[in-house]
Amino acid sequence: MSANNQTTKKKPYGAAILMGLVSAVLYSVLLMNQDIANKYSGLGGLYAFLPILTAFLFSIIHGSFTGHFWTLLGVEASKKKKEVK
Amino acid sequence: MHDIVQQASNFINLDAAQLIYLFFVGFVGGLVSGFIGSGGAFVLTPAMMSLGVPGLVAVASNMCHKFPKALVGSIKRAKYGQVDVKLGVVLGISAEAGVLYGAHIQESIKKSFGDAGSNLYVSVAFVVILAVVGGFVLRDAWKTYKSGNSNEEEKVAKLARWVQSVNIPGTMVYFKSLNARISVLFTIPLGFATGMLAATIAVGGFIGVPAMIYVLGASSLMASASELVIAFVMGLGGSFKYAMHGLVDIRLAMVILGGSLFGIQLGAMGTTYVKPFMIKVVMGVIMVIVLFSRALMVPVYLGQLGLIQPLEAMTVKILKNASFMIMIFALGLGAFIVLRAMWQGRRAEQRAAQEAFEHANG
Numbered sequence: 144m145s146a147n148n149q150t151t152k153k154k155p156y157g158a159a160i161l162m163g164l165v166s167a168v169l170y171s172v173l174l175m176n177q178d179i180a181n182k183y184s185g186l187g188g189l190y191a192f193l194p195i196l197t198a199f200l201f202s203i204i205h206g207s208f209t210g211h212f213w214t215l216l217g218v219e220a221s222k223k224k225k226e227v228k
Numbered sequence: 229m230h231d232i233v234q235q236a237s238n239f240i241n242l243d244a245a246q247l248i249y250l251f252f253v254g255f256v257g258g259l260v261s262g263f264i265g266s267g268g269a270f271v272l273t274p275a276m277m278s279l280g281v282p283g284l285v286a287v288a289s290n291m292c293h294k295f296p297k298a299l300v301g302s303i304k305r306a307k308y309g310q311v312d313v314k315l316g317v318v319l320g321i322s323a324e325a326g327v328l329y330g331a332h333i334q335e336s337i338k339k340s341f342g343d344a345g346s347n348l349y350v351s352v353a354f355v356v357i358l359a360v361v362g363g364f365v366l367r368d369a370w371k372t373y374k375s376g377n378s379n380e381e382e383k384v385a386k387l388a389r390w391v392q393s394v395n396i397p398g399t400m401v402y403f404k405s406l407n408a409r410i411s412v413l414f415t416i417p418l419g420f421a422t423g424m425l426a427a428t429i430a431v432g433g434f435i436g437v438p439a440m441i442y443v444l445g446a447s448s449l450m451a452s453a454s455e456l457v458i459a460f461v462m463g464l465g466g467s468f469k470y471a472m473h474g475l476v477d478i479r480l481a482m483v484i485l486g487g488s489l490f491g492i493q494l495g496a497m498g499t500t501y502v503k504p505f506m507i508k509v510v511m512g513v514i515m516v517i518v519l520f521s522r523a524l525m526v527p528v529y530l531g532q533l534g535l536i537q538p539l540e541a542m543t544v545k546i547l548k549n550a551s552f553m554i555m556i557f558a559l560g561l562g563a564f565i566v567l568r569a570m571w572q573g574r575r576a577e578q579r580a581a582q583e584a585f586e587h588a589n590g
Contacts, residue, residue: 173482174247180478181239187474194292194471194478195464201482202296202489209489210304213497220308221500221577 159211166205173197239477240280250275250480251487254293258488260562262301262495264511265455266433268488269294270518271559273430274552276480285477288470290430292481295463297488302456304496310449312405315440316457318412319419323432323458324465326423334427344532351529353428354522361438362515368442369508381447382504388445405450418443419458426462433459434515441508448507449499491563498566501573510562517558524551 173180183193213219253275257268269290276286305311338346372382384392392408399411418439426432433455440451470476499507524547531538539547 170482170486173479174242177242177479184471184476184478185239185474187472190474191468191471191476194476194481195468197478198292198296198467198481198485199299201485202300205486206296206300206303206489206493209300209493212490213493218494218497220497221573223500223577 154215155211156215159208159215162204162208162211166201166208169201169204239285239479242479242483246279247483249279250483254484254487255491256487256559256563257484258297258301258491259495259498259566260491260510260514260559261297261456261459261488262304262492263452263498263566264433264495264507264514264562265437265452266431266459267511267514267562268491268559269430271555272484274555278552281477281480284470285475285480287430288467288473288475289477289480290484291463291470292467292476292478293485293488295460295467296485297492298456298459298463300489301492301496302453302460304493305453305456305499308453308496308500310453310499311457312403312446312450312454313457314401315403315405315415315444315446315450316454317461318401318403318415319422319436319440319454320458320461322416322419323423323426323436323462326420326425326432327427327462327466328423328469329420330424330427333424341533344529348526348529348533350428351522351525353425355519355526357425357429358434358515358519358522361434362512362519364442365438365508366512366516369505369512372505372508382441384445385442387443388441391443392445403444403446405446405454406444408445410444414443422458423462426466432462434511437507437511448504452499452507452511494570495566498570498573501577502569506565506569510565513565514558514562517561518555521551521554521558524554 183190253272254268257272260267272290272293273283273286276289277283281289302311302316306313334346334349337349341348391414392406392410394411394414395409396411396413399413400409401412401415402409418436422432422436422439424432425435433452436455436458437448437451440446440454441448446454467476527536528539528544528547530536531544
C-alpha cells in the first residue's frame with residue numbers, strides 16, 4: 144500500500160482460498176437444490192430455524208472470504224488510528 | 229393466513245441474469261450500509277418486486293439478508309473501535325417493539341384502505357420524515373463543510389447536551405460512545421421510532437443514526453456503526469417472525485447477501501479514510517433524493533383512493549419507472565460518494581507516507 148506499510152505482512156492467501164471454496168460450495172448446493180430450499184423455507188413454524196441458521200452459516204463463511212478478498216486486492220482500512228469518541 | 233400461504237408458494241424461478249442483478253444491487257446496498265449503517269433496503273425490496281417477487285416475500289427476504297450483513301459489518305467496524313454494542317442492543321430491543329407495532333399499523337391501514345392506502349401511508353411517511361431529518365442532516369453536513377472545520381471533532385448538539393444532563397434515578401445507563409450516562413427513557417422512544425420506520429419504509433437507520441448523533445450525542449462514526457447492531461437485533465427478530473410464516477425466500481436472501489458482504493466490507497473500510505462529516509453527507513444526499521422518488525408516487529395512490537382524479541395508466545407507468553430510477557440513482561450516488569471519498573483518503577495517505585519516506589531518506 145504505502146511506503147511505510149510495505150512491511151512483511153503476509154497476505155491471507157490460504158484462508159481466502161479455503162473460505163472462497165467453502166463459500167462456492169455452499170452457494171452451489173443452495174442454487175442446485177432450489178426446490179428443496181423453497182420447500183423447507185416455505186414450511187414455516189419451527190422450520191423457521193433453517194433459513195436463520197443458513198443465513199448465519201453463509202455470513203460466517205462468505206463474510207470471512209469477502210474480508211480476505213479485499214485484503215488480497217490490497218484494499219485495507221486506513222493505518223492511521225482514527226480518534227473515535 | 230390464506231394470503232400468506234399463497235405468497236409462500238409463490239417463490240419465483242431465478243435465472244442467471246436475475247441472480248447477477250440481485251448480487252449487484254446487494255453489493256451497492258452493502259457498500260452504503262457499511263458506511264452509513266443502513267440504506268440498501270429501500271432499493272432491494274422494490275428491486276425484488278420488480279422481478280415478480282410478492283411484496284411480503286420481498287420484505288421478508290430482505291430482512292433475512294439484513295441481519296447477517298449487519299453482523300459482518302458490525303464485527304468489521306468493531307475492529308476499528310467504532311461500535312458501542314451496549315447502545316446498539318439497548319436501542320435494538322426497543323426497535324424490535326417498534327417493528328412489531330409498525331407492522332400492526334401497516335396491517336390495520338391495509339385492512340381499512342387496501343393496498344393503495346397502505347402505499348400512500350408509506351410514501352407520505354417517506355416524504356415527511358426524509359424531508360425533515362434528511363434536510364437537517366444535509367444542512368448540518370453543509371455547515372461543517374463551509375465552516376472549514378471538517379477535520380475537527382464533531383461537537384455534541386445542544387439537544388444531546390441537555391439529554392445527557394438529565395438525571396432520572398433508576399433509569400440511567402452509561403454508554404462508552406457517549407462517555408455519558410443517559411436515561412433509558414430517552415433511548416426507548418428513539419429505538420421504538422427506529423423500528424417503526426424500519427417496518428414502514430425498511431430503513432430504520434434514517435431515524436436511528438441521526439437520533440444517536442443529534443439526540444444522544446454520539447459521533448457520526450459511532451452512530452453509523454452502532455446502527456449495524458440495531459439492524460442485526462431488529463433483523464434477526466423480524467426474520468424469525470417472517471420465517472415462521474414461511475415467507476423467507478432463502479435463495480433471494482443469500483444471493484443478495486453474497487453481493488452485500490463484498491460491499492459492506494468495503495463500506496466499513498471506507499469509514500477509516502474519510503472525515504466523519506462525510507457520513508452525514510452520504511446519508512443526507514440519499515435521504516433527500518429518495519424523498520423525491522416517493523413523492524412522485526403520492527398522486528398515483530391518491531388517484532387510486534379516489535381522493536383526486538385517477539391518473540391515466542401511461543402516466544402511472546411513467547411515474548412508477550421514474551420513481552424506481554430515482555431510487556437506484558440515490559443508492560448509486562451514495563455508493564459513488566463513498567468510493568470517491570475512500571479513494572481520495574487512500575491517495576492522501578499514500579502521498580503523506582511517500583513524503584515521510586523521502587524525508588527520512590533525503
